[in-house]
Amino acid sequence: MSKEYNIGIYIRLSMADEDTGYGSKAESDSIGNQRMLINRFLDNHPDLSHCQRSEFADDGYTGTNFHRPQFTQMMEKVKRGEINLICVKDFSRFSRDYIETGNYLECTFPFMGVRFISINDGYDSDDYKGTTGGLEVVMRSIIYAAYSKDLSVKTTSAKIQMMKQGKYVGGYAPYGYVLHPTIRNKLAVDPEAADVIRRIFREALEGSNTSQIARSLNDDGIPTPGQYFKSKHPDKKKFSNMSEKISWETVMVYNILKNLVYTGTLVSRKMKSCGVGSKKRVVNEPIIVEGTHEAIISKEDFELAQKVIRGGGRNPTRKQHDYPLKGLVRCGNCKRAMTRRKNKAGIRYFQCIHSVNNGNTDCPVGRSFPEMDIEKVVFHALTQFLALAQKEAIQNREVGDLRKSAIKECADKIRTLQKQNEQHKASKLRLYEKYAAGSITKEAYIQQKAAADVKIAENDGVIQRSYERMKELDSETACSDEKLDAVCEQYADCKALTYELTHAFISAVYIYDLDNIEIVWKFKDFLTTSEGEAK
Numbered sequence: 206m207s208k209e210y211n212i213g214i215y216i217r218l219s220m221a222d223e224d225t226g227y228g229s230k231a232e233s234d235s236i237g238n239q240r241m242l243i244n245r246f247l248d249n250h251p252d253l254s255h256c257q258r259s260e261f262a263d264d265g266y267t268g269t270n271f272h273r274p275q276f277t278q279m280m281e282k283v284k285r286g287e288i289n290l291i292c293v294k295d296f297s298r299f300s301r302d303y304i305e306t307g308n309y310l311e312c313t314f315p316f317m318g319v320r321f322i323s324i325n326d327g328y329d330s331d332d333y334k335g336t337t338g339g340l341e342v343v344m345r346s347i348i349y350a351a352y353s354k355d356l357s358v359k360t361t362s363a364k365i366q367m368m369k370q371g372k373y374v375g376g377y378a379p380y381g382y383v384l385h386p387t388i389r390n391k392l393a394v395d396p397e398a399a400d401v402i403r404r405i406f407r408e409a410l411e412g413s414n415t416s417q418i419a420r421s422l423n424d425d426g427i428p429t430p431g432q433y434f435k436s437k438h439p440d441k442k443k444f445s446n447m448s449e450k451i452s453w454e455t456v457m458v459y460n461i462l463k464n465l466v467y468t469g470t471l472v473s474r475k476m477k478s479c480g481v482g483s484k485k486r487v488v489n490e491p492i493i494v495e496g497t498h499e500a501i502i503s504k505e506d507f508e509l510a511q512k513v514i515r516g517g518g519r520n521p522t523r524k525q526h527d528y529p530l531k532g533l534v535r536c537g538n539c540k541r542a543m544t545r546r547k548n549k550a551g552i553r554y555f556q557c558i559h560s561v562n563n564g565n566t567d568c569p570v571g572r573s574f575p576e577m578d579i580e581k582v583v584f585h586a587l588t589q590f591l592a593l594a595q596k597e598a599i600q601n602r603e604v605g606d607l608r609k610s611a612i613k614e615c616a617d618k619i620r621t622l623q624k625q626n627e628q629h630k631a632s633k634l635r636l637y638e639k640y641a642a643g644s645i646t647k648e649a650y651i652q653q654k655a656a657a658d659v660k661i662a663e664n665d666g667v668i669q670r671s672y673e674r675m676k677e678l679d680s681e682t683a684c685s686d687e688k689l690d691a692v693c694e695q696y697a698d699c700k701a702l703t704y705e706l707t708h709a710f711i712s713a714v715y716i717y718d719l720d721n722i723e724i725v726w727k728f729k730d731f732l733t734t735s736e737g738e739a740k
Contacts, residue, residue, distance in 0.1 A: 210253060210320065213279050213288040214243050216262040217298045225604035236262055236282055239294045246324050247292065261290065268301035295325040304630040312637045312654075330478040368473040373498035379466050381501055383519045392466075392498040399501045401427055405461055408500050409510045415462070419453040429453055462514055465493070468507045469500035497703055528553070529580065529702045530714060537717035545576065555579060555716065582722050583714060584702040590710065590726065594693050612678050622664040622671075629657045629664075691727075 216239040240260070247253045259282070261275040271277075275650040282288045293299045301308045314321050314330060321330040364374050372390035381402040385391040401422075410417045428436065429450060429501075465472050473492045534543045536557040543555040553576040557568045591674075633654055639652035692709050699706050 208252075209288040210256040212247065212253065212258045212292060213255050213282065214240070214247075214258055214260045215276065215279060215291055215293050215299060216240060216243070216260065217266060217268060217273070217276075218264045236264060239298065242294055242324060243292050246322075249349060253290075254535055256290070268297060270302065271300065271305070275382075283317060284734070289318060290320040290322070292322045292324070294323075296323050296328075297720060299323070304371050304627075304634060307634055308630075311634075311641070325435050331367045339569075341451055365474065365492070368471070368492045371471055371494035373471060373497070374473070377434070379464065380433065380461070381467060382498070385498075394499050398430075398433060402461060402467055402501050405458060406467075406506055406510055409462055409513050410506060412513070415455045415458040415514070419455050422453040422458075426451055427453070429457060442643065458512070462510050465507070467500065467502045468495075468504050469498055470495045471497045504568045528576065529704045529707045530576070530583065531704065533711055533714045534579065535713055536568055537715040537723060538723070540715070543574075543716065546573070553577070561739050572717060572718075578719060579714070579716065579722065580702050582719075583707065583711070583724065586724055587699075587702070587706065587710060591696065593698075594728070608678050612675055615675045615678070619668050619675075622668050626661050626664050629661050633657050 216236055218235050240262075244258075247256075259279075261279040263273040263275045266273040266276075279288065279291070283291075291299075296306060301307075310321060310330065313319075322328065367374050367390060373392050374383075374390060378384050378395075380394055381395060381398045382392040383395045385393040403554075405418055405422075408421060409415075413421070432449075432451065461467070471492075471494050473494075528545065531543075531545070534545075535541060536543055539557065542556065543557050545553060545555055549554050554573040556573045557575060591598065636645070636650055636653055636657075640647065641646045645653075652728050696706050698708060710727055712727050714723040715725070717723070
């Protein structure tokens, strides 16, 4: 007489399936396929076809742990004796933690009298009563998983080696280039797109900023990189949803002007994965190899373009302005620009144009302010600003180092505890093997297994708290201003007032009189308690 079973059908849709688009319907195809496969299997087995069935489906839950609502509900029914057979499509739907899977197959389910069937793996626990066949299946799955991880690491290592040799490993060539027609892993110049690249650099070197260049390209109807790729590769899915409207943006121009690839240099692996199977990526020390392909722009023009970008569109090769404060000096009363003049003695001075042309004003009519005096005041303020900014930068770096140290400490603790948990799980498996072999009693087995579970739970708690602390530290606002630090470092050794120095730090200089000059800074003001202005 066949045994009566209450069957629990367990179905799980992985997180990976959701990420690729599955699960967007009310009930995904993946869930439906699993249901159909399991029910068909049960219907084709006479001893199971008439049995009562209950379905438990976790849609969108990872298989790396057992924190799943429907799985928990199913196990509660198992504990109450309401389910005595569990059927899944394959082991990966049940769990991807193969050590814990082994614990269920070899310990939990036999202890509770539950039969377990994995259809695609050809596994039925009734076929392995009194043996460790189930363990063999799980161990084989562990080997497959380890092989996949090892293969991923080897593939990544091979790509890194190719990058160090100056080979291009991307699937698509950057704008301005195509994949070389005869030489693998090499770029060749695309003449049509290269002309646009040269135009962008030429306009930048002539003094145009990124906004002006983008506007110029739009006015002339030049397709954007995405639109150009789509026109050349209509069969490719990349950029398939690209709008037909030509719309160059400032950031597109900026990215082209900053890309070393146009000098014949490959910059690879700027980001790397946190680990095998992880989707999180972090900043990495890039691999830079020069002379890997034909350059579109000379290194000299590229470096010059970088100075133009930092200078807001001013080309340092063009004739520089003959005085440092040009365009900055304004009247403190009417807020209008002051004009720069020279008297008969050859002395330069600033004067409010509004007061000269209109006697009905609060401005000091005809009052002049010697350029040399204003420059002395501004240079003194700049040296003070630089000194205080550098002092704060040092303090901020110290705080940042402490944060990094704390984050590293948390990460080390997490790795140590995760390793301990793996050891505890492995020890549980060995305990059962001893119990099955009769080396230890059932009471000793249960007691030692419970002790291991307690240690695992304690470690999990510490791991969770460490993750929360890392997240808290990582979310803290950085103290330092990287842009300010870079500018301060660039002008740290300035011995005199220059056009570049003043325009790097100052937005405007308002003159009320020689004893009352207001400087508006481009960065946080260290000279007063408020930000933006200093007197």
